[in-house]
Amino acid sequence: MKKNIAIIMGGYSSEVDISLKSGEVVYAHLNNDSYNAYRIHILKDKWVGLDENGQMFPVNRHDFSVDFGQGPLTFDCVFNAIHGTPGEDGYMQAYFALLGIPQTSCDYYQAALTFNKRDLLSVLRPYGVKCARSYHLNKEDELDTVAILEKVGLPCFVKANKAGSSFGVFKVYQERELKACIEKAFEEDDELIIEAALEGTEVSVGVIRYEGKITVLPITEIVSENDFFDYEAKYQGKSTEITPARISDEQARKVSEVASMVYRVLKMKGYSRSEFIFIGDEPHMLEMNSNPGLTEESILPQQARVAGISLRKLFESAVEDALNQKY
Numbered sequence: 001m002k003k004n005i006a007i008i009m010g011g012y013s014s015e016v017d018i019s020l021k022s023g024e025v026v027y028a029h030l031n032n033d034s035y036n037a038y039r040i041h042i043l044k045d046k047w048v049g050l051d052e053n054g055q056m057f058p059v060n061r062h063d064f065s066v067d068f069g070q071g072p073l074t075f076d077c078v079f080n081a082i083h084g085t086p087g088e089d090g091y092m093q094a095y096f097a098l099l100g101i102p103q104t105s106c107d108y109y110q111a112a113l114t115f116n117k118r119d120l121l122s123v124l125r126p127y128g129v130k131c132a133r134s135y136h137l138n139k140e141d142e143l144d145t146v147a148i149l150e151k152v153g154l155p156c157f158v159k160a161n162k163a164g165s166s167f168g169v170f171k172v173y174q175e176r177e178l179k180a181c182i183e184k185a186f187e188e189d190d191e192l193i194i195e196a197a198l199e200g201t202e203v204s205v206g207v208i209r210y211e212g213k214i215t216v217l218p219i220t221e222i223v224s225e226n227d228f229f230d231y232e233a234k235y236q237g238k239s240t241e242i243t244p245a246r247i248s249d250e251q252a253r254k255v256s257e258v259a260s261m262v263y264r265v266l267k268m269k270g271y272s273r274s275e276f277i278f279i280g281d282e283p284h285m286l287e288m289n290s291n292p293g294l295t296e297e298s299i300l301p302q303q304a305r306v307a308g309i310s311l312r313k314l315f316e317s318a319v320e321d322a323l324n325q326k327y
Contacts, residue, residue: 003076005035005319006064008092010043013084014167014188022294023081025301029311030079035319038066038075042082042092049073064099077322078103079315080270081294088291089115089162102322105270106290113266114288117161118193121285127265129258130284132195136161137182139190145178148194155197160188171197198277198284203245205259206273206292206303210317212324214263216256217303221245222275241299243306247278255283262288269325270318273300 007030009023010016023039030037039050040059047059049066057068065072078096080103086092087105090112096103105111114120121131135151137143149156158181160168168188170181185192202224206217221242245252259274262285273292276283292300294315304314 002034002036003319003323004073005030005037005077005079006040006049006075007037007079007081008040008042008087009081010041011082011084011087012042012044013163015083016043018293018295019081019083019087022083022298025294025296025311026079026081026315030315030319031312034316037079038073040066042087064096064101075101077101077319079319080105080291083289083291083293084163085115088289102325104318104322106266106268106272110266110268111290114268114272114290115162116191117159117287118191120288124262124265124285127261129262130279130282131286132157132198132284134196135194137192137194139186143179143182145175148178149175152194152196157195157197158182158185159193159195160185161191161193163188198279200278200280200284201245201247201251202275202277203247203255203283204241204273204275204299204303205255206271206300207259207263207268208271208300208314208318209269209321210309210314212321214260215307216260217300218243218306219245219247219252219255220299220303221247241302243299243302248281251278251281251283254281258283258285269321271300 007023007026009019011019027037027039041048048056049059050056051068057066059066065074078101080087088111090108093108093111097108118136133152135148155171155173158170158172168185172178172181202222204220204222208215223240225239255276263272271292272288272290274288275286294301301311
């Protein structure tokens with residue numbers, strides 16, 4: 001008997017449109033011989049299920065069921081394609097854990113931790129993971145630009161602490177630019193991380209559970225036409241993504257070992273994609289995404305293709321892995 005799979009997409013953040021695209025790709029490629037797939041939009045003003053014609057039906061949030069006209073339909077598993085809150089920061093994971101419904105991304109604690117750039121890097125430093133010098137700033141804190149620049153120098157990056165797709169990220173070259181960039185970043189989040197700019201080759205490393213095994217995918221080199229790998233570079237063709245990356249065997253070994261170790265140490269599940277910059281042969285971690293983009297042009301699907309994994313197999317493996325988890 002085919003399993004009912006809810007593909008949740010949308011979310012409450014600036015990444016809503018990207019998530020809707022990811023969810024539609026999953027819906028198009030998920031194996032319909034094994035599963036009955038249903039699109040579920042999780043939006044600020046509504047939670048709705050869509051039928052094959054795009055007609056919307058409300059989600060019963062008490063048990064996450066949908067009545068498409070033939071009585072309440074429940075789901076055997078949830079495919080989580082939400083980028084940003086509430087699908088990547090632990091809220092949906094905790095909700096489904098309480099309901100006892102398997103879902104394809106990591107657990108709620110890991111989601112909350114990896115979504116918080118400051119906390120993630122703080123947890124990983126004792127394991128020897130290298131990262132940039134940083135300064136933490138909250139919205140209610142007194143702004144001391146002198147102290148910030150004494151810590152991180154110029155150029156530096158001002159980043160919203162809990163945001164994705166490079167929303168709320170600004171590169172600062174001169175002290176007079178710093179205050180304005182901080183104010184803009186606070187529009188995305190009330191916590192910031194300000195980091196020294198690392199100059200070197202940037203790579204993205206996907207680590208997934210595939211057919212029950214932790215697997216490091218081929219590494220992608222990021223060459224941005226812009227100052228850094230910003231929203232335009234990621235989604236509007238302003239970058240070149242080269243898989244496999246043009247790095248040495250030693251660099252590939254080191255960054256693969258770090259990415260795999262981080263996945264294991266954090267007890268991750270599902271997909272992850274971590275960003276690193278090489279200083280010499282040493283990879284310095286920038287962040288980890290626990291629900292990376294799944295559009296046709298997104299990095300993780302590119303890496304899977306190079307590894308010989310079709311989107312159908314990639315998505316099916318995530319669902320089967322979730323269904324085999326014990327709740």
